[in-house]
Amino acid sequence: MALTRKQKWITGIVGLFLSLALVVVLWFGSQAYRWKAPGPSTRDTVVLVEEGSSLTRAAQSLEKAGVVADAHAFLKMARWFGSDQPIKAGEYAMPAGVSPSQVLRLLQEGAVLLRRITVVEGMSAIQIYERLMGEEMLTGPVAVPEEGSVLPETYSFVRGETRQSVLDRMQASMRQTLDELWAARDPDLPLKTPQEAVILASIVEKETSLKREMPEVAGVYINRLKIGMKLQADPTVIYPITQGKPLGRRIRLSDLRAENAYNTYVIEGLPAGPIANPSRAALKAVLKPAKTKNLYFVADGTGGHRFAATHAEHLRNVAHWRQFRVQNGI
Known part of the structure; x- marks a missing residue:
């Protein structure tokens, strides 16, 4: 049966709407694909x-950096x-090919780039400063920390963080580590306080760079x-x-005879304070x-030391060290 003119008109309108709906669905589907598809960045x-x-x-910055292809399109897809x-401020490391959806997630989660700063074992307070x-x-100022108050290790921070907040973490790490180790210390040590442990550990740290030697060096000083x-x-x-910096000579x-609160060739017992920031190992x-x-030790020429219980044995080790220096032009 032939369609009437009205039926043809209705059929046409319905077809048009279905076609438009299909176009919208296809276009919206393409946008959804773009939302999760790899972005334009190649690095x-x-x-x-x-x-x-x-x-x-933020979208404008992302477009300028080549992370998203078009800021306006990114904002529409985000909506x-x-x-x-809300997004969070900070420095972001956007991986190559990151999708728009991943970009938004990183910004909203605040997955900021972590920078790192390392305090080397045995650094002095002025060197850390x-x-x-x-x-x-x-950012911001910071004072020279108290000697021996910082635990040497690598610390993370975010761009724009204050120097004081980073130093606070360094010092908190030292306090936590010292509390833990002090509680588990040997019972017969001639060390009255945790601070005395830090002082002696700073000497051990500066005497040897070999962690395997540290307990032996410490044993000599404890004895x-x-x-x-x-x-x-x-x-x-x-x-x-030098306040902890290299002497350079x-x-x-005259240095050995200098009278001050640190020179252990002159004073008895521990110096007035730490001479460096000791590591956990020290x-x-x-x-x-x-x-x-053992009561003595001297360098052996290989980065380590020779230890001795008697002065006579120590003198033989010293002679060996002097011979090594001559033979190697030191």
């Missing part, structure tokens, strides 16, 4: 979202497919403290001269030292 890119930035401003959770002040990604023998540690001679006889070494009868 990892760092993008800074400044404090107070809106999503619009259609994303959540309305200089390292903090030299880190351009940090000396127990019998009232002077520590005679060269690093304590250097510290008042050999120790002179702290553990002085709180659980090797059980040894």
Whole structure:
């Protein structure tokens, strides 16, 4: 049966609407695909979202950095497919090919790029201060920390964080570590307080860079403290001269004779304070030292030391060291 003119008109309108609906569905589907498809960036890119930035401003930065193809399109897709959770300021490491949906998720979760700053074992307070002040990604002033108050390790921070907040974490890490190790210390140590442990550990740290040697070096100093023998540690001679920086020359006889609160060739017992920031290994070494009868040690020419229980044996080790120096032109 032939359709009437009205029926033809209705059929045409319905067909048109169905065609338009299909176009809309297909177009919307293409946008949904673009939302989760890899973006245009071909390499990892760092993008800074400044404090107070809106999503619009962030999108402009993302387009400029080549992370999204079009800021306007990104904003439309974010409205259609994303959540309305606010974004967070910070520095973001956007991986190569990151999709628009991943970009928004990173911004909303605040998955900011973590920078790192390392305090090397045995660094002095002034060296840590200089390292903090030299880190351009940090902000604000900071005072020279108390010697021995920082635990050497690598710390994470975000761009724009204050130097003081990073230092606070460094010092909190030292307090936590010291509390833990002090509680588990050997019972017969000649160390009255955790601070005395830090002082001795700082000497051990400066005497050897070999972690396997630290308990033995600590054992020598513990033995000396127990019998009232002077520590005679060269690093304590250097510290008042350089405040923990390299001396740049050999120790002179006048240095060994200098009267101050640190020179353990002159004073008895521990120096007035730490001479560096000791590592966890050095702290553990002085709180659980090797059980040894040794009272002396001298360099062996290979980065380690020769240990001795008697002065006569020590003199033989010293002669060996001097011979090594001559043979190697040191």
